[in-house]
Structure formats: structure tokens, C-alpha cells
Amino acid sequence: MPDPIPSRAAAGAMGTTGGDRMPDAMISARGVRQVFRAGGREVVALDGIDLEIQEGEFVCLLGPSGCGKSTLLNAIAGFVPPSAGSLRAGGRPVTAPGPDRAMVFQEYALFPWMTVERNVAFGLELKGAPRAEIAREVDAWLHKLSLQDFRDRYPKDLSGGMRQRVAIARALAIDSPVLLMDEPFGALDALTRRNLQDELLRVWSELRKTVVFVTHGIEESIYLADRVVVMTYRPGTVKRIVPITLPRPRDPASAEFNELKKAVAGLVMEEQLRHQEAEAHGATAD
């Protein structure tokens, strides 16, 4: 069987989009290490992460649970600063969370006391945008994500898919160059997920935001990304970067797609096995 994945060196060097735009990467991580203390023991969640993400690129962080992909995303978002190494976004070191790196959370994190409209407006209000502009922007985003009929609803009255639409609208409304997404479609049913994936790709191809998308779905990562960053299980490191050059829209039933899927699945499976072994070992050691 031919290996559809190019060698690591080649993959790491190439940015599939935006390569001819800016020499400076939109997001760059150098030697990022993250150590947590859990019950008196040190857990190395991330170690030696080197990663450059170009402007306008769609990158998926893929790996089994416990590989630190969400930890890396939270570090980029500025929620938890790394224990060591450097993290830069938009040319500046990351020191705190900020509206230049809008985040979409798996659990939506909509403010339940605000209507759909107020949720989307919140970030714009914090920017101090004029009232008329806020109204116009909110209108535009509600339409773009087919939410206009739900503007006065509270989040509790929306389905999971609808809530995530609102969360995406809220993140996009502040017009941040970077969109960070933490397993945003993980809790949705397959049909809704595909729907939102397509919608996300549509918005992304229109606005060319830089997207960092965390997922444990192999098919999802290949369907969406320019590059899939496969991570190792604890400590989380970059195992392999897989460029996906299939033209969009991608067909998950096509032969090329499935070949990539098999190859990436192989990589993830190796880490899954390490995970299971580590757990079995941990169980006997404790």
C-alpha cells in the first residue's frame, strides 16, 4: 500500500495556504511545555510543541483524549499560560485571553441570561462599537448563520446545534483574525455536525480566518483541515503533521479521502494503544 502521507519534514515545512502571504506565522509555538500538578504528582500535558500556523490556514489538532490538544488550545487562547516555551499570536506573545483569538467552546458557553441577540452583541459592546454598528453586525451574523428567527430566544430554548451556531456567530462577530474551536461539534448528532462543518467551511472560505480546530474525529479533521496535526498521548507532542490537499468540497466516500483516513487512523491508533497501555500500567502501579 502506498503511503499517502508525505514525510514529516516535508509536511512540517509547507503551509498549504497563505504560504505566499506573510513570512510571519499567525500562531507560533516554540518548545511549549505544560505541566500540571495533580494529587502531588506532576503530569506533563505538553512537551516540546513546535508549531507554526499561517494566516488563513485551517488546522486541526487531532489525538486521543489526554493528548493535550485542548491544553494547547487553552494555552493559545491565553487561559492557561504554558510552563515553558514561547507562544505568539499575530506577532505578539500570548499573555492573556483576548478578542484577537475568539474561542468556540465544546459546551457552547453561551450566557444563558442573554438572548441569542444579546449573546452575539456582547463582544461588540465590549469593543465599544457604536450602537447602530452593533445592530447592523448582529443582524448580519444572525442571517449568516440562519438564526434570525431565534434572536429573542434564550439559550435554554435552543437545540445543541442552534446553540453552537450562536456561539460561532458570537465568536465571528468580534472579527478576530483567529478562531479557536475546542471540539465544537463533539456533542452534536452526525447530521447537525456535517451541517455545521459545511457552514463553518463556507464562512471560513469567505473570511479566510485562521482556524485552530481541536477534535478527536479523524474524518472530521480530514474533512475540514488544510493540515492535521496528530498529537501523541501524554506528554502531548506533535507526532506527525498531515497536509490535506484534497480539493473542497471533500467527499468522505471517495477513495483518496478513505486512504488518508486509514493512514491518519493508524497514527491515532498507535497513540490510543499507548494510552491504554499507560492506563493498564497505571492501574497496576497504583
Next chain:
Amino acid sequence: MRARLVPLLRAVVIPAAVLLLWEGLSRAGRVSPQILPPPSQVLRRWVAYLLPTEPFDPASGESRLLWLVSGELPRDAFGSLQRVLVGFAIGAGLALPLGLLMGAKEWVHQLFDPLVQVLRPIPPIAYIPLSILWFGLGNPPAYFLISLGAFFPVLMNTIAGVRSVDAIYVRAARNLGAGEGVLFRRVILPAATPYILTGVRVGMGVAFIVVIVAEMIAVNSGLGYRILEAREFLWSDKIIAGMLTIGLAGLGIDLGMNALNRRLLRWHRGIEQGR
């Protein structure tokens, strides 16, 4: 028609039976009317208590509406209600900001918590002697006691409310660019409202108990004072009429609280159930 009538009938059958039995017992002369006057007599007394004491005098220049509520009962009820509201406003007005700070800042909590823990178990009623020494008789000691009664429930629930705010909301707000002030006003405060309103509800209930007791001891008007006064004259019908009025006032406060809850917690999941 039938579907509406049957629940209504079920709702009135027990109260009606109790009233009939009570009336029958009293009329049969089984119990002294001084101990338990028949409900019809209580009702007559209640109406007399409710109506204006003086006939309407157009020459006085008073409005007819004011005259209508010039009876003893309306004045008592307004007096008690006003004491509850002022006392509650003072108590809750102090407890809310302190609770927000204690919930959000660990060092503020460390500063105030020991004092709170020592004072909290003292029933507000136990402050009555001190409050009379400090404030004399009349409204001031009542305000003091009622605010004390409202203070701790609002404080404790506000602290719990702030501490229960899901960290994900704080993260989301910071991510969208919220600073400390905005975070407090627009995220932590609204997220804590379900707890705070529980505190308000409990605090209101305590305030209502305290006002009746305070009026029995430290004030010369109000519903609490009136039923104690009626005992001096052995007017058991007026005592019962006063108690019913207290019950109705409590029910009114509770309905008001419900309306406030519904208004402020439209967004909240649990609002349809529970209450």
C-alpha cells in the same frame, strides 16, 4: 366547563368544611366564643377593622380614596409592610455587595467569614433587648431587627451564588474582551441571580416574621401590635382577624416574590418547575 369546575370545587371543599364545622361548634355552645368565636363573628369583626373609623367628611378636603384606607387595618398593614420593605432594603442592600465581594475575592472572605459565622446563628429575635436599648421604641429598632433578619440569608446565598458561577462563562467573557468591572456586572452578577433571589425570598420570609415580633414588643402600631393589643381586651375575634390579615399579607409578599422571580429568571432552566 366541567374541566374547570371540578378542580375549583375540590379546592374549596376542605376550607368550606372546616368553616362549617367551626361555625357549628361555636353556635352549638360547645366552646366559649371568647376562646373560639364563630367565623361569622370573625368576619364581622374583620370588616369593622377594615372600614374607616370616621364617616366621610367632604369638608375636610381629604380625598375619598385616602378616607377609604383610613381604617385601622389598612393603616396597620401599611405600617408593617413599610417596616418590612425599609428593613429589608437596608439588610439586603448591605448584604449584596458584601456577598459579591466575599464570593469573588478569597481575601475578603477570609476577613469577614469568622465574624459572619459567629453572628449568623444568633436569631434576630435575640437582638430585641439590645435593639430597644440602642434605638428606643418605634420604627428604628424594628428596622434594625428586620434588616438583621434579611441580611444573613441574602449574604450567604450571594456568596454561594458567586462561587457557583461556572468558570466557562468567565472564560468566555474574558475571551470576548471583558475586563474586571464588566465581568462582575454582566457575567458574575446575572449568573448568580438564581441564588441571590433564593436569598431574597428567604430573607423576605424572615423579615416578615421579625416585623410581627418586633411590633409586639417595640412598636405601638402594625399588625403584630394589634393582635397583642386585642388580647389585652380578650377580643379573640379581632386576634383571629389580625392573624388572617397577616396571612394575607404574607401571601401577597410571596406572590410578589414569584413575579420578581419570573421576571428576572426568564432565562433560567428550572423556573417552570420548582416554585
